Amino acid sequence: MVILGLLLIALAVIAILGGVFLVDGGNVEYFGMDVPPVTLFVVGALSVVFIGLGAKLMASGTKRSIQARREHKQLEKLAEQRQADADPGREA
Known part of the structure; x- marks a missing residue:
């Protein structure tokens, strides 16, 4: 999703810059x-x-x-606790 968002923003920026820099005075090209x-x-x-x-x-x-x-991260912590509970002789 982040990549799609960046792609949309880049497309809009190109369109805006094209409108700003490629338009001649009276002629709209x-x-x-x-x-x-x-x-x-x-x-x-x-673009907006x-x-x-x-x-x-x-x-x-x-x-x-x-x-x-x-x-x-929470699942890893729970797995470590479960492993420690299952093997009481092992240090965590």
Whole structure:
């Protein structure tokens, strides 16, 4: 999920930078195509949506990863306790 989030953000950044640096003064030429100004506005709006969605995906992926790490650590601790309880002569 984190990788998908980063990919969406990168795609949006490329679209925004293309709109900022590739548009000529009066002529709207976006990545080699003549487009109406409304299309450029829609590309900008979609870029904002993609950035928000990418950030949300990254946050949820990170949260899920942290939760899995905590659960794994807790399971390891329980397994060590169980092993120590099963073999009382062994030092932990």
